[in-house]
Amino acid sequence: MTKLTLGSHPYLLGFEQLERLLERNAKSGNEGYPPFNIEQTSDHSYRITLAVAGFGDEELSITVEDRQLLIRGRQRDEDEGRVxxxxxxxxxxxxRSFVLADGVEVAGAALENGLLHVDLERAEPEKMVQTIRINRT
Incomplete structure (x- = not known):
């Protein structure tokens, strides 16, 4: 018996990349720190909020690499002389990493009261009907 995966299902053509994204995100090593919320703020927008108390904006970075949103934090060691x-x-x-669907873009980010808000927007896809001409051979 053959096991069907998302990329090999006969009615789902071209979804191999989605399967690879799911596998990569499962292996990304996201642990429980820092805690976060994801909320839908409208029909076409989302907000990810991370609890980053103690981090300044210069100690945080937000990048998008190959449809993957990466949020990193690294505090400077200023404990010298402190007991x-x-x-x-x-x-x-x-x-922390999050996989973004096609059409979802980062609209902005803000640090407020120890919470990092990352706003995402999804462009509404154009509805298109395409007629394919059948050639005679």
Missing amino acids: FLHRGIAARQFQ
Whole structure:
């Protein structure tokens, strides 16, 4: 018995890239830090909010590489000369990744009260009807 995958299903043509994106995202190593929310703000827009308390905007980076949104944080080590009796606030680096569908673009980002908001917009696809001419051979 042959196992059908998304890319090999006979009625889904050209979806091999989607299958590769799903596999890559599953292996990306996203752990539970930092916590985040994803909300739909309208029919064509979304907002990802990450809890990044302690990070300044110069310690955060947002990039899109091959339809993958990467959000990274790395705090500078400014603990020289400080003596901690207890250290419960983590100052660790992180990387979060999200796969973006075709047509979804980053509209902007803002850091507010320890929360990083990344706004996404999806362009409405044009409706197109194409008639294919049949040639005689």
